[in-house]
Amino acid sequence: MAGVTGGLGRGLDALLGGGKGVDENSASEASIDARQIDIDMIVANPNQPRKEFSPEALKDLSESIRAKGVLQPVLVRPVLGRKDRFELVAGERRLRASKLAGLGEIPALVKEMTDLESMAIALIENLQREDLNPIEEAKGYQELITKFGLSQEQLAGQVGKSRSALSNSMRLLTLSEPVQDAIGNGKISAGHGRALMAVADDAARDELFDRLMSSGLSVRQCEGAATYFKEHGELPEGEVVAKPKPGKSKKKEPKEIDEDLEILKSRLEEALETKVSFSGSQKKGKLTISYADEQELERLVAILELRS
Known part of the structure; x- marks a missing residue:
């Protein structure tokens, strides 16, 4: 599979076969058919990378749709062997909110595509909108690699990420389930997760995670504790403060930003x-x-x- 260098939009552009995104105005009529579709004819995408949807946000969107209609079509693909069924590829928030608003039909772009294209477009659309939390993003990458036998380099080209960024994202999945849940729920950041990964010992990592959750440590504090563990084989009693090297004159402390x-x-x-x-x-x-x-x-x- 040919790689696509550049941003997420260019990756989506390649997967859509030359279109400029999941937008009716930019879709090629030769390859994408835009129409009104009965909402009940659209089935869920089993490979939807996004798992969590805010009820409040859906309610707000449904009220907007009730007042102004659906401004951007969803993207679907025909279900093989069924003329009355379409599988959702991108636009699940719009679909859910439209159902909540009581709509019977929804504007949709219909395009034939492979399973790989469908999964990649669903992932990329969510990434473009920043709708995925770091764990959902990492699981989406892992699923694409596992199901289609892609290398990280190939996938990085399709989603417009560097291979190192992709690898760093997927490394979050090596963390324990409690840590992944905390990142997915926004209780801690992916930066906290990467700091925890630097602690090789499972028991020490769990202890640092407990401190993080109970004391609200910053990413820098976690990184300092991880560095201390590498050097001493144990976690520090308190916050780590770097000491100046012997024989070096004390440098002027940089002015702290607010x-x-x-x-x-x-x-x-x-x-x-x-x-x-x-x-x-x-x-x-x-x-x-x-x-x-x-x-x-x-x-x-x-x-x-x-x-x-």
């Missing part, structure tokens, strides 16, 4: 999966985004273009 910028910094590092730094204040300053190579730079540019 709490709001620190939160934004953590959010950016989580979203971009790379190191960022701020200087200045929220009113005026400089934001620096780090990258390791040309491929990483292209990935970051694609993400920023997608969000512009």
